Each structure stands twice: as structure tokens, then as C-alpha cells.
Amino acid sequence: MTESDTLNKELETFAKMRDKLLADHEGKWALISGDRLIDTFTSHDDALKRGYEECGEKSFLLKQIKRYERSIHLLPRIA
């Protein structure tokens, strides 16, 4: 698996479920492995812990359910 393939399946699954997740769980964290939503969580910590318990070394997606996804902002270093 190349790096660009990593989480593609999970991101596709999230996109398919997004409207339903927004309606029922906005603000929570969605834990997805492959095409399966494992659960939603109020805390990122709980979701991450469950991710490793359920998936071990298999990849999983941990994404916050938001209406608008904000960019991470960085200021450029001058020197």
C-alpha cells in the first residue's frame, strides 16, 4: 500500500456517511475502519484508545464530524 492509498477507503466511507453523522453526531469523533463505522465518541482520547484496541496495527480513520472542515493555519518562517 502506498502512502497515497492510506485511509482512502475510510475517507470514502466517511464521505458516504457524512450527512447521517452530521444529523445525529455533529461535533463528535467518528472512528472508521475500512467500510465500517466502529462508533462515535465525545472525546478524541476515548476514540483513539478504542481505535488501537479494535484495529491494532491496521489503519483507522479518526475524524471529527463537522459541517465545515477548517484548514490548519501556519505562519511562514522568515528565516
Added chain:
Amino acid sequence: MSIGDFRTLNLEETGPLYPVLIGISTYHADSLQYEGLSVPEVIEAMALIDTGASLTAIDTGITDRLKLMPIDYVNVSSVTEAGVRAPIFDVDLIIEPNQLVVPNIRVVELSLGGGIQCLIGRDILSRMLLIYNGVRNSIILCN
């Protein structure tokens, strides 16, 4: 209160640098140990305290050495660049001078360069008091 005081020779020139240790997240380490697998050693790194960064970032070399798998992707933008898709990883960050552990945090991977392996962003600073003492060439972080 845990107080870490780190002095540099010339704070104006180097910027607010702070030594840190970066390791896989506590939950990831627990999982590896449960499976009987070895846990990668923590990596010594030099971090720049960056109040302009909304999220903490680590250099690509660090994620390779720790053999991390991404758990998400985000768009990263700056004043000069439009959004670039970048992977998110989970790590433990240890602020060295006071051995302050920040466990299981999300960090974005970027190619940082310039001898900097980590940017400490506002997600971590929101939990701490930061004092930039230009007169003494020292940076103090406490929680």
C-alpha cells in the same frame, strides 16, 4: 506547577527553540506491547514554539523513524500558500526541561527543514503558560 526554563545564546536570532522528545502515542504503545511487538524509541528533537500555528506539527523524518500510520488528513494553509493536504498522526510529546508529557495528541506532518523537527502550536500552548524573556534569552513553559 511544573516549570521548564530553557536558555539559548541568542533568542532573537534562534527564535523560541525548546528541546522535546517525540514518541508514538501511549495508546499505540499499549497496543504494540499487547501484541508483543517492540515500541520505537522516542526521538530527541528541537521544537520551535510557534504561536502562529493552530496545530502542532512534526517533520516527515520523525514520522518515518517512528513508523507512524496516519489517522486523518487535513488541509494546511499559510499566508503564502493555499491549502495543502497533509496527514495527521497521533504522538506523545515530552517537553524536556520539565519532563512535561503531553500524551495522545494529534499532530500534522510537514516538511519543516532548517534544523527544526517540530512546531509547538496553540493546541499545546492552550494548556500552558509561556514566557518569552528576551532580556535573559530564555523561554519558560509551565503548566
